[in-house]
């Protein structure tokens with residue numbers, strides 16, 4: 001019998017924390033990441049409940065079969081490059097080893113203590129070497145809101161928006177893993193009452209609540225990826241915060257788009273959730289009108305039902321405040337359409353390329369993916385649980401993104417994507 005990769009044999013694990021209904025990392029998930037501990041170098045692991053399964057340790061003792069060495073590297077790229085058959089095969093082997101009925105690891109205390117590491121003891125690293133980073137702009141609600149604030153409220157959505165999955169080439173070098181502090185950038189700010197710009201620390205620092213996908217199967221230069229097959233090129237998804245300096249952005253973006261407003265940091269979550277884990281949460285995307293050009297058409301359902309939250313925690317606060325709750329399924333353009341459009345010119349992609357969804361805003365006041373939208377570009381403020389008010393992010397604030405697909409009695413979660421903002425560097 002050929003096994004279906006999305007319905008794995010047993011969904012109960014002998015790792016008890018994986019069976020809790022509110023864990024992000026049950027048997028249905030099995031996301032890949034790169035971690036290190038105080039006494040071992042960086043290597044590949046899979047999150048299971050409150051633990052990490054060390055794939056390098058399992059491969060070393062012959063319990064996990066794959067290309068030699070791929071799990072002992074400080075990045076997922078070499079494993080990802082093996083392709084979809086290998087991803088699924090490894091996922092099935094891991095699922096079998098963790099399954100309640102499998103005694104191999106469960107009954108071998110020595111091996112278990114080597115191969116199962118508490119997540120609390122591990123430091124997560126950037127999961128992939130990212131050769132290129134592209135950021136899209138695929139939420140109609142977000143694009144309409146930004147159009148109103150930056151341009152013309154009467155013609156908020158530009159005419160090209162409903163024809164093209166708009167994007168720009170971002171900066172891969174400054175993509176950092178969750179937990180990395182983010183320094184407030186210095187740059188040019190054009191104040192309305194002055195003729196020339198001033199230079200100094202950003203005064204309108206913002207978050208962008210996004211997801212990102214990782215390219216798993218690359219295409220060659222000159223060889224576009226057809227929309228119908230584009231999902232097969234995706235390894236998995238992460239949470240992504242595209243930190244944005246709104247004051248720099250408003251001044252610099254005409255005519256070539258954002259530059260320093262977006263280059264100083266982009267934070268991603270450490271666990272890459274595979275497309276096989278997300279498969280049960282596939283759903284329809286919004287109706288597209290006008291009908292996209294033929295190269296952007298695909299049959300069936302291409303959105304995913306992923307609940308998303310953004311939280312803000314001031315430095316001294318005991319608890320964070322949830323500032324947004326939205327869903328990936330609101331996105332107008334699918335990941336497949338983004339990838340088809342990106343490569344239709346013949347542009348090649350590489351293993352590990354990161355593609356940001358664009359800020360994910362929903363239809364309501366509490367589902368906006370940026371402070372720019374929540375506060376009408378700083379004209380209003382939001383009130384936090386502590387009573388403090390925010391128009392934009394202040395030094396010491398921690399921003400946290402969360403995401404999960406809700407199943408019956410379990411969730412396929414992304415963990416968190418967080419970062420604390422540090423004061424700007426004094427500039428000589």
Ligand SMILES: O=C(O)/C=C/C(=O)CC(=O)CC(=O)O
Pocket residue numbers: 135136137138139142143146147150208242244253258262357358359
């Ligand atoms: O409308 C604009 O001028 C720019 C909007 C953005 O902030 C660009 C961006 O990062 C795209 C997105 O996250 O949706």
Ligand SMILES: [Ca+2]
Pocket residue numbers: 135136208210242356358359
């Ligand atoms: Ca963005």
Ligand SMILES: [Mg+2]
Pocket residue numbers: 170241242243262263264265266
């Ligand atoms: Mg960015």
